[in-house]
Amino acid sequence: MEKENLYKVLGVSKGASQDDLRKAYRKLARKYHPDANPEDPQAEGRFKEIQQAYEVLSNPEKRREYDQGPREYFGGASSAGGRRPGSTGRADGSDGDFSDLFGGFGDIFGRSTGNRSAARKGQDVTVSVNLKFEDALHGVTTRVSAPVEEVCGDCRGTGAAPGTAPRTCPDCGGRGMKSQDQGFFAFSGPCSRCGGNGTVVEKPCPACAGKGRVRRTRQVTVKIPAGAREGTRIRLPGRGGAGAKGGPAGDLYVVTRVAEHPVFERRGDDFVAEVPVSFVEAALGSEIEVPRPQGGTVKLRLSAGTQNGKQLKVRGAGAPRTRGEGVGDLIVKVRVAVPEKLNRREKEILEAFADERDEDVRGTLFKKAGL
Numbered sequence: 001m002e003k004e005n006l007y008k009v010l011g012v013s014k015g016a017s018q019d020d021l022r023k024a025y026r027k028l029a030r031k032y033h034p035d036a037n038p039e040d041p042q043a044e045g046r047f048k049e050i051q052q053a054y055e056v057l058s059n060p061e062k063r064r065e066y067d068q069g070p071r072e073y074f075g076g077a078s079s080a081g082g083r084r085p086g087s088t089g090r091a092d093g094s095d096g097d098f099s100d101l102f103g104g105f106g107d108i109f110g111r112s113t114g115n116r117s118a119a120r121k122g123q124d125v126t127v128s129v130n131l132k133f134e135d136a137l138h139g140v141t142t143r144v145s146a147p148v149e150e151v152c153g154d155c156r157g158t159g160a161a162p163g164t165a166p167r168t169c170p171d172c173g174g175r176g177m178k179s180q181d182q183g184f185f186a187f188s189g190p191c192s193r194c195g196g197n198g199t200v201v202e203k204p205c206p207a208c209a210g211k212g213r214v215r216r217t218r219q220v221t222v223k224i225p226a227g228a229r230e231g232t233r234i235r236l237p238g239r240g241g242a243g244a245k246g247g248p249a250g251d252l253y254v255v256t257r258v259a260e261h262p263v264f265e266r267r268g269d270d271f272v273a274e275v276p277v278s279f280v281e282a283a284l285g286s287e288i289e290v291p292r293p294q295g296g297t298v299k300l301r302l303s304a305g306t307q308n309g310k311q312l313k314v315r316g317a318g319a320p321r322t323r324g325e326g327v328g329d330l331i332v333k334v335r336v337a338v339p340e341k342l343n344r345r346e347k348e349i350l351e352a353f354a355d356e357r358d359e360d361v362r363g364t365l366f367k368k369a370g371l
Contacts, residue, residue: 006053006057006066007053009049009053010024010025010028010050010054010057011024012024014067016057021054021057021058022058025050025058028050029047029050029051032046032047032050034047119243119244119245119246119247119248120244120245120247121243121247121248121249121250122149122240122241122243122244122247122248122250123149123241124240124241124250124251124252124253125146125147125148125239125240125241125250125251125252125253126252126253126254126255127145127146127147127252127253127254127255128255128256129144129222129224129254129255129256129257130257130259131224131228131256131257131258131259132258132259133259133260133261133264135224136224136227136228136229136256136258137226137293137294137319137320138226139223139224139226139228140223140224141222141223142221142222142224143219143220143221143222144219144222145217145218145219145220146217146218146219146239146240146252147215147218148215148216148217148218148239148240148241148242148252149213149214149215149241149242150213150214150215150216150218150241150242151212151242152205152207152211152212152213152214153207153214154205154206154207154208155205155207155208155212157212157213157242158201158205158212159204159205159208159212160201160202160203160205160210161203161204161205161206162205164202164203166199166200166201167199167200167202168198168199169191169193169194169197169198169199169200170193170200171191171192171193171194172191172193174198174199175191175198176190176191176194176196176197176198177189177190177191177196178190178191178192212244213241213244218239220236220252222234222236222254224256225320225322227269227319227320227322227327228256228258228322229256229258229266229319229322230257230258230266231255231256232255232256232322233253233254233255234253234254234255234256235251235252235253236251236252236253236254237251238251239251240252261293263291264293264330266319267331268328269318269319269320269321269326269327269328269329270318270328270329271293271317271318271328271329271330271331272330272331272333273290273291273330273331273332274333274335275290275332275333275334275335276335276336276337277302277306277334277335277336277337278336278337279336279337279338279339281302281306282302282305282306282307282308282334282336283304283305283306284304285301285303285304285305285306286301287300287301287302288302290314290330290332292314292317292330293317293318293319293330294317298314298317300312300314300332302334306334306336307334307336308335309333309334309335310333311331311332311333311334312331312332312334313329313330313331313332314330314331314332315329316329317329317330318330
């Protein structure tokens with residue numbers, strides 16, 4: 001290849017600093033690593049080019065030789081001095097992998113390739129709790145059942161039968177990882193003998209089957225804040241699954257499920273209630289009594305000529321805001337109720353009303369029907 005191609009492979013200029021080279025390599029390695037592109041057969045070849053370009057340009061001596069004249073660094077002789085094709089030279093000229101640039105390639109793609117025998121946080125657990133409308137509005141302290149993993153009491157989390165202990169894995173020496181060569185590059189993976197734990201259990205604990213943890217249902221007290229709504233998520237730190245190798249316990253998340261109310265509909269921190277009023281009340285104006293979500297009632301004044309669907313607001317009669325101070329409002333939506341049946345006297349009164357307003361009700365109906 002032309003000498004300019006090494007710089008082009010990394011997307012940098014010929015005068016790029018070591019820091020620029022490192023940043024470019026990290027970015028491209030993440031993008032083209034085979035593990036990140038399982039369905040792209042071209043990714044592995046591209047990754048190899050990127051890796052070899054970096055191993056040459058990151059070494060000052062190799063880079064100087066490369067800049068002095070054209071070399072065949074891809075698939076041919078290189079100034080690396082007879083290095084075996086499967087190795088990946090570092091900046092100091094030694095063979096090895098590049099995982100130290102990232103803390104392990106596995107970290108790039110969402111899995112850990114570090115020593116699995118290190119302490120690890122326990123599993124987070126999510127449960128739901130059913131609440132009455134009133135309990136969610138005012139707040140309540142209740143108990144929930146949480147299925148969590150706890151440290152096995154028989155083996156104290158070691159996974160080994162009582163009277164025995166795990167021993168260091170003979171294959172990886174307790175690291176939990178083993179290096180593997182893959183063509184032009186090398187990477188570290190979990191040890192197949194110990195599963196990445198760094199230790200092996202020859203006689204598993206019968207109580208936990210060697211896992212070191214057992215699943216139990218724990219009763220946990222949780223305080224539901226006033227104003228909790230459907231789907232409110234409450235975090236209880238350290239009440240989840242037990243950690244591994246002395247790591248911290250996970251967290252418990254309690255998600256609220258709130259029963260619906262027959263009158264009030266919740267919209268954010270506000271409540272909406274539809275209140276029926278008669279035609280006379282809406283036309284002449286009146287004082288109506290409206291229930292409050294917190295209990296009791298509040299009186300509202302309807303002005304004469306109130307139309308169907310008009311909304312009135314009662315400030316501070318909504319739900320307490322769980323994030324920040326204050327309380328929402330109660331929105332009262334007026335629904336003018338039309339009587340389904342009228343007696344003779346009521347019909348006469350309405351007909352007289354229509355005559356007074358010079359309204360031909362029958363004629364209007366026929367006009368609307370196109371007759």
